[in-house]
Amino acid sequence: MRRLFVMKIRSILNTRLTGVALIITATCVIELLVSWQWVDPVYVPRPSTVLESLAATMASGELPTHIGITLGRAFVAYSIAILIAVPFGILLGESRIAFNLFDPLVQAFRPMPSSAIIPVAILFLGIGDSMRLFVIAFASVWPVLVAAMDAVKRVDPILVETGRMLNLSRRQIALRIALPAAAPAIATGMRIGLAIALILSLTVEMIVGGDGLGFFILDAERSFQFARMFAGIVAIGVIGFLANSAFTAFDRKVLRWHHQSVLRDK
């Protein structure tokens, strides 16, 4: 009887439901703490109030507009970043000459906190969309670039030799062997780049203002509308979760061969 109970608990703990349960429990605990006034309700609004505010701003179309602007910018800049980073990363991984020429530059720029380039970007590009896109793209280029470069460098030399033996040109080896072989590692870099694009999209909006979810949150904070502020933060959490899930689904579909072969090797 007792063993059965333990097994049942264990089977529940093995599902992803536990993560959802944890969030709900934590929310309820905060709700109680606030309603008992153990924490100051002025600074920490009740989760139920936050949800009400979230529902209201969603229904009025105010929040969806800001979310749309933030995501739109993040997506455009992220796409630009990928279009630059993947080919350039492959080039750096493929060509010794290009690597020697550009790697010091890449290594100098890469660890720079991306928010540090915002003042420089404002100086040259003003505070319009081009500056915002530049900053987001600049920040998300590096993880993708470095992943592509390392992945191409790490392509099995036997595969490259096979390409040469089959009389493929250097270009064909890059496109038909190195690129697909490097794709799983590039995808990992792209996932990190996506998170960075979202973060920078919000950061720029907080610093420069105007519109977007980042602006929405900061504006709510400055006008002491904390429920609104938290509603915006909850929205970020949901967006992050959805973006990662979408990417994972895409990754599993496109790189099915990789996931299955890895599973088999285990």
Add this chain to the structure above:
Amino acid sequence: MSAPAALRLSRITKDFDGNVAVSGVELEIRVGELLAIIGRSGCGKSTLLRIMAGLVQPTRGLVELNGKPITGPPEDLTVVFQEYGRSLLPWKTVVSNVAFGLSASPMEKKEKLERALSSLDAVGLLKQAELYPWQLSGGMQQRVALARALARKSSILLMDEPFGSLDAQSRLELQDELLRLWSSFGMTAVIVTHDIDEAIYLADRVCVMRGSPGVISAQVNIELERPRVQVETRGRTEFSALRRELYEALSERNKTPLLR
């Protein structure tokens, strides 16, 4: 020297930054011949094979294919690598992998696919055409690599330790498979191996390589009748005599004697 030379190596030396892997090798591979090169690990036999394939440039010397010097991997030559599993593209199905062998040819896609299928048929893997390489056993992966080589219809096939990592049973089966394909396709084949028995069983001629630096120290003609049959051929007295001769040629002084 009755048949003309398909491949001719003249005074081949390969020096990897002061480390001489191959030194002054002279070798002629005749058209239609099956030549085996045996030697211990690290004696330079894989390097020699890569030089024949145009994948590695010799420091000195000349490789000629049908009388013309080669500077890169020639079209009429295919290599089956020791790491055959790693030489298959994991994102392509078996049939696409075989057709990939024809990537550089101007042939139409449909024709490539037909050729790939008929080569798979020749190695008995038609049923596995739509599977991925990682879904196959080592022996089957080796057959895919072999089918890819056959699809190219190269006149020269070079194989580096092709059966080294297979279980004993698959190894024997694939040796016979190779002999069957070699005789029916009329190829010239070079096989590098460290297995003396395998070399005798397969080859018309066995070259013995000694290491540091790699030189060809002996050549033995194998005049066992064909077709060869595993248990019978290996049981013949000539086979044991050849084995003894090759062990002697391979063994080094100051080592535990394998012969009395």
